[in-house]
Amino acid sequence: MSVVGPAGADSPLVVVALSHEHDVAAWRARHERGEVLDATPYGYERAGDRFRMAWTEPGAEGPLVARARRALAARLGFDVVHAWRNRALLRSADVIWTHTEREHLAVAALLGRGGPPVLAQSVWLWDAWPSMRPWRRRLVAALLRRHRVEAVHSAENLAASRAAVPGRRVQLVPFGSTALPRVAHRPAAADPPVVLAVGNDVDRDWPLLARAAAEVSEARFLVISGSRAARRAEWPGNVDRRARTSRAELVAAFSAASCAVVPLRPNLHASGTTSCIEALGAGRPLVVSRAGGIEAYVEGAARLVPPGELEPLVAGIRDALAGRLAGARPCEAEARGLGQGDYVERYVRITRWLLGGPWDSRISAFAPLTGARTP
Known part of the structure; x- marks a missing residue:
């Protein structure tokens, strides 16, 4: 032993x-x-x-x-x-x-x-x-x-x-979980803006995000997931999917992102907590499906949208890209005991x-x- x-x-x-x-x-x-x-x-x-x-x-x-x-x-x-x-x-x-x-x-x-x-x-x-x-x-x-x-x-x-x-x-x-270091702000108007989505949990709603990416064609989407559902999703041309990333590459991805999104299916276990904590730590505007009790983790620091509904998700992403959603304040995750x-x-x-x-x-x-x- x-x-x-x-x-x-x-x-x-x-x-x-x-x-x-x-x-x-x-x-x-x-x-x-x-x-x-x-x-x-x-x-x-x-x-x-x-x-x-x-x-x-x-x-x-x-x-x-x-x-x-x-x-x-x-x-x-x-x-x-x-x-x-x-x-x-x-x-x-x-x-x-x-x-x-x-x-x-x-x-x-x-x-x-x-x-x-x-x-x-x-x-x-x-x-x-x-x-x-x-x-x-x-x-x-x-x-x-x-x-x-x-x-x-x-x-x-x-x-x-x-x-x-x-x-x-x-x-x-x-x-x-370990919060990412706060990264330098990237203007929401950067060309093209980048929407980041990270996670391998079984309750990520990747098909819904694929539909949202097709709607928000003016942005580039970076999806970091090696899950079967992510591999099988029909991603439009403005989406780049990676199966995995190193610690340094994850920090770089948040640095390049204009906002982060955590699309969720209904669940009971607060799916997406790690990705939300990473986004809070990095200070990125965050759009999250209200599912599984995740609101207790991010209420007041993220845009919560109904799970499975395309229009609110698209509206949340567009508001984040337009600068209408503020990023988390410094040490937000720590202040919440996360x-x-x-x-x-x-x-x-x-x-x-x-x-x-x-x-x-x-x-x-x-x-x-x-x-x-x-x-």
């Missing part, structure tokens, strides 16, 4: 349960090459001054085993094989951190009620719940009841979770509670936490 962080040997051990696809060593190498913003997935290493930190590892597997593991994970909705391979590490933890239901349901299935307490964060679970078969709903509900707390990123997810599986502690935990340090601090405070401390109500507030750390 590789334990990372300056925390003392008597500090609690936090094990971060990542998906099989997230190899923390490979991620660190990508960070050193400038490909990703964070040193580890979601920046959880920031808690290393309070806790000893360790991460699950994917392990080697041949193609047939990989195919079988993925097939079982697809049927169950969580990867119990990956959890089983890390069972010794997971059992050694004082607290286990998870980022999605794919990890915390697997941990619950593997360790039962007798294992370490789990910070069970869900992302897509409640979007998928209505379409689940009855047997799978019963299984998920039973596994959720093994956790002391479930964390979600939006009020919509909060309401759906409490209604579907009542009698548990479910808490809103605002997401936060920095990565705030996000990790929320995890730290939930962990203190799991270890026997009091619950801090500020965990769920859209306000900074990093200025008043827990001991």
Whole structure:
């Protein structure tokens, strides 16, 4: 087991349960090459001054085993094989951190009620719940009841979770990520103006943005997404799509952009938060679909438009290009508690509670936490 962080040997051990696809060593190498913003997935290493930190590892597997593991994970909705391979590490933890239901349901299935307490964060679970078969709903509900707390990123997810599986502690935990540096202002009247759209989430409405780009033919659109939906969209000639970009290239893209747009389909999990935080940090005028509770993250700092409607989206983009939408004020994301340090601090405070401390109500507030750390 590789334990990372300056925390003392008597500090609690936090094990971060990542998906099989997230190899923390490979991620660190990508960070050193400038490909990703964070040193580890979601920046959880920031808690290393309070806790000893360790991460699950994917392990080697041949193609047939990989195919079988993925097939079982697809049927169950969580990867119990990956959890089983890390069972010794997971059992050694004082607290286990998870980022999605794919990890915390697997941990619950593997360790039962007798294992370490789990910070069970869900992302897509409640979007998928209505379409689940009855047997799978019963299984998920039973596994959720093994956790002391479930964390979600939006009020919509909060309401759906409490209604579907009542009698548990479910808490809103605002997401936060590394904000981009504020970039030099590019006049909205630049020729041609550039509209930037970034993201790989499954609930991006790329077909709607393609229609909007065709309407706003006087602008150039830069779409940075490698998702299947983005690849399949019928983009007009004024759209340039890139599958991925480095950290420096992303900063350059925001510097060249006149505005940013986050087109969303209806969802429950505040899809698009990372892209919104990046746009707020860069100070770009922002147009966002009002879906999934995203308004709690950007209300007053972005133009919110109805999801799926072309005309309001086009009007929002044109207002941004004409200078009728102001960019976010400096440090807007941090002022709303959306920095990565705030996000990790929320995890730290939930962990203190799991270890026997009091619950801090500020965990769920859209306000900074990093200025008043827990001991």
